Amino acid sequence: MLDASPTATRPAHATEDHPKVAKERVGVLLANLGTPDHYSYWPMRRYLSEFLSDRRVIDYPAWKWQPLLQLIILTKRPFGSGAAYKSIWNHDKGESPLMTITRDQTEKMAAAMRETYGDQVIVDFCMRYGNPSTKSKVEALVAAGCRKILFVPLYPHYAGATSATANDAFFRALMEQTWQPAARTVEPYFDQPDYIDALARSVEESYSKLEKKPDILVCSYHGMPQRYLMQGDPYHCQCQKTTRLLKERLGWADTDIVTTFQSVFGPEEWLRPYTVEHVAELAKQGKKNIAVIAPAFSADCIETLEEINEEICESFEHAGGETFTYIPCLNDQESHIAALSQMVRRNLKGWLD
Structure with a gap:
């Protein structure tokens, strides 16, 4: 300091x-x-x-x-x-x-x-x-x-x-x-090997503590208006690449992981799928046990501790979901x-x- x-x-x-x-x-x-x-x-x-x-x-x-x-x-x-x-x-x-x-x-x-x-x-x-x-x-x-x-x-x-x-x-x-x-x-640094490895290790450690492996891992990124992507902002593509690299590092199939976007604000169309809606859809499809991780956040904050753990979790449970696991941000992990x-x-x- x-x-x-x-x-x-x-x-x-x-x-x-x-x-x-x-x-x-x-x-x-x-x-x-x-x-x-x-x-x-x-x-x-x-x-x-x-x-x-x-x-x-x-x-x-x-x-x-x-x-x-x-x-x-x-x-x-x-x-x-x-x-x-x-x-x-x-x-x-x-x-x-x-x-x-x-x-x-x-x-x-x-x-x-x-x-x-x-x-x-x-x-x-x-x-x-x-x-x-x-x-x-x-x-x-x-x-x-x-x-x-x-x-x-x-x-x-x-x-x-x-x-x-x-x-x-x-x-x-x-x-x-x-x-x-x-x-x-x-x-x-969204695609740096040591960052992807740190994400993967956090998933592996969290899964190792669960009695049952989640049906799917939801990678929930902070959203932005769809218009920004059309104007040339690379954020959406970088998020998609992080999910792909994480999937490859974990050795998973495409069906084991999904990219979604949260924190929608205002009347515009934002990047889809929206996390709060998609977790409810997953529950209706029979995926009763899910885990959620927020790779775009370097530290837990209002969007993860309150929005994911409360609003998004409630959406999943109200749609029939049973087990909701939030995997914390990397924070100050070694x-x-x-x-x-x-x-x-x-x-x-x-x-x-």
Whole structure:
């Protein structure tokens, strides 16, 4: 994690009035979607307003969308979303599970980087929406002497509404720096062998604890409007490839695994099939025992702990399903941290070898 008190000295041969400069290091900044500061109304409203005002997420014209958002949606939605967050909230730490898990991932990544690079690398995390903001963390890394920053959106798959908007926030933060560091962003890792292997191992471990093997594994990815695919967003294709590679790594048949999409919002047609509808259809087809995994999420969050474990599970059970198993995200599992660390090391080549 970031050392808030970096050692700073004046450059050699500098005059006494020259400002001190921190020791030069490399920053690794992990980024996740974000979280409200609390599940009560106003923190939820601030968070949802920032999220749903992002043109990468909702690209309707502002003159049409903002009145609807501010006057109608945000008067009601914070109550429902707040109740959902309250049901999964980490009350011991006073934060959402996403915050807890991302911090744990960062601490383990920092330990892995110390083993390789000693004190040359600082690892920290930020959120695209809410706190800690991308801007605040970029400022802190620069103040700590990071002349180079590797930005790591924690999304295996590229999408305009996830990876791209995270990168946008990072680049905007760099624009405000007087002494701008060199910068890199990581590529999507949806098809990297170590990531696929980590997913497969999580499935194998979960299945080994069950009395009966599920009839099918549902790979539920966060959805997006179908229109985005038509506009050239590669997310849908990358999700399909992850499912195929996972199936091949597990040695399964096509009928053992399926790709679906969740979290539909608004009146548009989204990527299909919809998870909440498809699990009900599976139950009606006689597949009474299913497992669900969410490969597009690097950490468990509201969409997995509440939406999958509650709404989607209820849909399955109401349609006659019997056993519903949710396989947690990779979170801070050793195999996940190892895969992420390997990706970071690849991207640091040339800066640190």
